[in-house]
Each structure stands twice: as C-alpha cells, then as structure tokens.
Amino acid sequence: MTADPKETITVENVVASTGIGQELDLQSVAMDLEGADYDPEQFPGLVYRTTDPKSAALIFRSGKIVCTGANSIEAVHESLDIVFGELRALQIPIEDPEVTVQNIVTSADLGESLNLNAIAIGLGLEHIEYEPEQFPGLVYRLDEPEVVALLFGSGKV
Helix, strand or coil, X not given: CXXXXXXXXXXXXXXXXXXXXXXXXXXXXXXXXXXXXXXXXXXCCEEEEEECCEEEEEECCCCEEEEEEECCHHHHHHHHHHHHHHHXXXXXXXXXXXXXXXXXXXXXXXXXXCCHHHHHHHHCHHHEECCCCCCCCEEEEECCCCEEEEECCCCEC
8 A cells, every 4th residue: 555645745955034133244154163164256145054954054245044954943043043053153234134934945756647738738838837858757847826836757746
C-alpha cells in the first residue's frame, strides 16, 4: 500500500524578506562578521549562513535582507533573529523589522505515475505550461490562491 500523499508533503524552502531601514557598508560588515561571504564581483550582497536553523541571509547595501533555505516560517524568524543579533553586536541599531514570507516551496509524492498530456488537456490550457521538449514537468498556475504547481510524470509534485 502506498503512503497517503498528504503524509509525503515536505517543506523544501521558505524565502522571506525584511529590511533594517538603513544602508550598510558591506565591506566593513564582512570584515567584522565571522563567516560572512562577500564578493561583490560575483554577487552584490553579503551572504551569511546560519547552521541551526540552516539558512542563508542575503544582506544588501540598501539594508534589505532576504532569508532563504529555511524549512519553516519559524526557522526563518529564528535565522533572522540570529542575523539581527550579529548585526547589533557590530553596533548596527536594528529595531524589530517586519518579515514578509515571499515564497514557500514544498514537495510531495502522489504515489503513482501521471499522464501529463491528459492532465494538460483536463485542466485547461489557459493555466498550463507543458512543453516536454523544454522541461519534463507540467507547470500549473492557479490565480486564487496564487500558487504554481509543478507536476512530473513520476507522480512527484
């Protein structure tokens, strides 16, 4: 017997953004923040990784911060609290910035193969992108709620 597909749902990634309301000298922050990765020729932001919970904070000169790689909304908040604490330790004043979840990526296994051609026709082509020569998955876009689902012939979503 195959598992209930609901039981296979896994949060793979949560992306959230925030801002500290001030510009930062990333070169200076990178020198003082242990473990920071800053190479402006490769990427315009400073990357600071947390291990528990596991995530990466992308810190930009504008003071905007994007947290990615967390596996829950709670982990995003914990990670950003660590980042805020590290920045405060560098004498950068931070109030209590608002955090906005931008994206949540989940996966699941339906436990059986899918006929993507039939699904594309059945769901209606106005919400579907399916070009197997370009990408093996069927892209299904919902307007309300605003969700994008990728369906694969293997039954993975």
